Amino acid sequence: MILRGLGHFCPVLYCVAEGVFLVTSCRSPWATLPLLLSLLATVHPATARGSADEIAALRQSQVESNRELERLRDNLVILEGRVLDQQKQLNDLRGNLALLRSGSADKIPLPAGALPHEAYLRAFGDYAAGRYPQAIIGLEAFIAANPTNEYAGNAQYWLGDCYFLQQQYALAVAEFRKVMHNYPAAPKAPDALLKSASALQALNLHDQAREALETLSSRYPNSAAAQKIRQKN
Incomplete structure (x- = not known):
């Protein structure tokens, strides 16, 4: 044809x-x-x-192409919803941090299920603002009420640092040692040893300070704190 x-x-x-x-x-x-x-x-x-x-x-x-297009559109809607939700959470967190830095911690809402975290943020806000006596009270209360919380180890470190920054070195060493005894896997554990060594040196306890640094190098050789020691040497 x-x-x-x-x-x-x-x-x-x-x-x-x-x-x-x-x-x-x-x-x-x-x-x-x-x-x-x-x-x-x-x-x-x-x-x-x-x-x-x-x-x-x-x-x-x-x-089939039309079906795939519809599926992709549905997934896009879901992703957009998740992004908006995460953005809202981020904005809420920024607002809370702003209140903490301004000293208006009592204005921060405490939603159910978020009390330990908010209590930690309040105490840390006092620490960051240089209100060390208030921070000590808040951090001690947080640790006592939440000894197994994921932030407890860090809270213990900040508690020791509150004393260190006020030149109360003996109290600082005692609190830093609690980090090692109770929270050896905490992110701030290496820093606790480093700060403890500094406090011991300020107390003229040089042998103990050297032992703290040796412990830091042996237990946490890959930590940033251990790297600082190697750079000084």
């Missing part, structure tokens, strides 16, 4: 098998698709079946 002049406005079909010209007038060549398939089936049935199968496959592919 030969197809001539298959244009947008007037497709012309010539069927060799029948010796007949067929002229159709339409605005779109797709309107002649059923006729084309019918003629193909008459002249070459195998070709017609192949064309029909290809069209069916294309339609199925389009359906």
